[in-house]
Amino acid sequence: MNREAVASDPIAETRRWLQRAVIGLNLCPFAKAVVVRDQVRFALSEAGTPDMLLQALATELALLRDADADVVDTTLLIHPRVLGDFLEYNDFLDAADALVETMELDGVLQVASFHPRYRFAGSDEDDPGNFSNRSPHPMLHLLREDSVARAVAAYPDPGVIVERNLRTLRRLGHAGWRALLAEEPGAARD
Template structure:
């Protein structure tokens, strides 16, 4: 996103409502969103080091907050790690932070980026859009919430296949129209 007047949290909410929940890309997102258990954090970090510090703070905050108040956190960071390869490299530091805080098995970090690209895919492959968001995002999740959601879903492995089929039908142009509100 290059629009300096854009509200990153509003655009992230729009993406979550229209794409993630609207297309059912994540069948677990709707319940926590409706119950207002998603914390949105707009990072002002301009360096990976500052973002890592904020990530650690948010990991501890999520650990210390009851799940019925905040079940998951989205750290939207529009001013750092715009380059996907830099972002992807940073994810190793994010995992190291989870370990350093002794939170492995308790919290995890999922990733979304405007130029997300799975290994072995072309940049314009529509399957990449399952992890594309308007801004780079670190998604903090509770392991027990993920386990409960997966256990309640009849066949969680089919989610990825269904998402790719949905995006194949929609196409890149349809994705762009969806997010533009057309």
């Protein structure tokens, strides 16, 4: 565990990323509606091992399954103390998907992946296109399948989202990405 992880506020940093990058750059055209309606649950896990994170994931999956979608439509499970290595995180996603199946939630809920070092298969590590899935902390995004299906069906051409995001992020570049997520000038720092 590093000092920066202890001193930071993972939920505040995730909210800033969600507002400035995901919504601000329109990386996910479906995100704004659930944020405006306050239907996003921000869950911070203190898990220090993959097994502990799997337990936290099971708890959050059950909570989302049982919650009224008008109250909680999606969950961001932020876990800054475990799976900081992207390859270990990527391997963990198989266990997350297996848990969804074990809980008989396949087709009901899904887990999307976000990580500070996210790298799409076949891309260079420094490709700004990877920013579309780079979050301030390792995170598992729990989504309702029916909400995803409705959002995609209502969007004029969902196939253009990925290509548009690549153009936007490559135009923004590394310096623009860092500036986008930086604290406000004059903001208090610990």
